[in-house]
Amino acid sequence: MKVFILLFSVAVYTVFAVPFENEKQYGRFIEIPGGDGQMHLVDLEAEPDVEFLNEIARNPANNQYFLYTRRNxxxxxxxxxxxxxxxxxxxxxxxxxxxxxxxxWLSNRNTNPNPTVRNAYLDKSDVNVIVMDWRRLAMRDYVTAANGVPAVGRGLGQFLQFLNQVTGAPFTSMHLIGFSLGAHLVGNAGRQLGGRAARVTGLDPAGPLWTLSTNRLRASDGVYVEAIHTDGGTGGLGIGSRVADADFFPNGGRSQPGCATSLCNHNRAWELFASTVTRNHLEGRQCTSMTQVTYNTCRGSTLRMGNDDLNKRGSGIYRLDTARRYPF
Structure with missing residues (x-):
């Protein structure tokens, strides 16, 4: 009887110890790229700077906002x-x-995806582009930066609420776009707005410390939430599982053609998105499972990835294949 109970307990532990589909478990140390294009060794078990995080949470004015229009x-x-x-x-x-x-992480308003996505929008249409600079937190160690993302995201949401109060600009005309840690940041901003922003887009949402976090990007953060996963393999820099209304997995979402490094795979998300703003040419095929995504056997309906359509709608997981270089 004791043997049966022991075997049953082991079986139950085994079932619940298996990660969710395509979720990743990271070791303590991992190399993560910064906006400088360099890889940085990160201790995911390091203690965050709690005093600094408390100061960041108290003062959303730490964030900076820079406006670009066709006039400037x-x-x-x-x-x-x-x-x-x-x-x-x-x-x-x-x-x-x-x-x-x-x-x-380790970026500012002058580093990508900011200038590339900004130029793609302004070259195409007459819009307000606001580039958020949260370098004061983003330049800290990764663990501290990741822990501060929810508060900084709420600060962005408060800024957009203020913008609405001053100008009457409706939330239904706002599209929030974030890369890596920035993807979770815009998710928290959308949450601050009660999910009223027209679109929220996560460009390869960061994976380390976020895979099972309740503060990560999620489908309720906007009217329509989309994620583009380009480095979601085991130990990759991005989350490799569904987080949004519609989740796109270009080339399977783990590695990208023409890329030999995780950094290249990760950056491909904003490169692809910028191209779709200009051309709206990349179309995904809906899949019933991540197995279909991996083996490229998706046969469902189609949905275009990215683009600048504020009224876009869709749900599910999608696979598409791209070329090796711009415009893909």
């Missing part, structure tokens, strides 16, 4: 939360769509 496509105007004149005296137009772009 390369030289930004600074928008400041709780300073209505900074908005009224800018080129911001509440009658046009507002695109918010958020960078990842």
């Amino acid at each position: 496509p390369r030289v930004s105007q600074t928008l400041t939360i709780n300073n209505a004149n900074s908005i009224r005296n800018s080129n911001f137009n509440a009658n046009r769509p507002t695109i918010v772009i958020v960078h990842g």
Whole structure:
């Protein structure tokens, strides 16, 4: 009888110890790229700087917001939360769509995906592009930065609420786009807005410390939430499982053609997205399982990945194949 109980306990443990489909378990140490293009060795079990995180949470004004429009496509105007004149005296137009772009770890407003996605939008249409710079937190160690993302995301949401109050710009004309850690940041911003933003897009949402986090990007963060997964393999830099309304897995979502490194795979998410804003040419095929994604046997309906359509809708997981280089 004791043997049976022991075997049953082992069996139950085995079942519940198996990770969720395509979820990843990371070791203590992992190399993660920063906006400088270099890989940095990160201790995922390091203690975050709690005092700094408390200060960040108390003061959302730490974040900076830079506006670009067709009247100032390369030289930004600074928008400041709780300073209505900074908005009224800018080129911001509440009658046009507002695109918010958020960078990842060890980055700032001048690092990609910011300039590439900004230029793709402004070259195509007359919109407000707001680039968020959260370098004060993003330049800290990875564990501290990751722990501070929810508070900084809420700060972005508060800024957009202020923008709405000052100008009347509706949340239904806002598209929040974030890369890596920035993907979870815009998710938390959308949550602060009660899921009212028209679109929230996660570009290869960061995986380390986020795989099972309740603070990660999720489908309820906007009216339509989309994720593009390009480095979701075991130990990859991105989450390899579904997190949004529609999740796209280009080339299977683990490695990308023309890439020899995880960094290249990870960055391919914003490169693909920028190209779709310009061309709207990449179309996914719906899959019933991640097995179909992996073996490229998806036969469901089609949905275009990315693009700039504020009224886009869709759900499910999608596989598509791309070329090796821009425009893919």
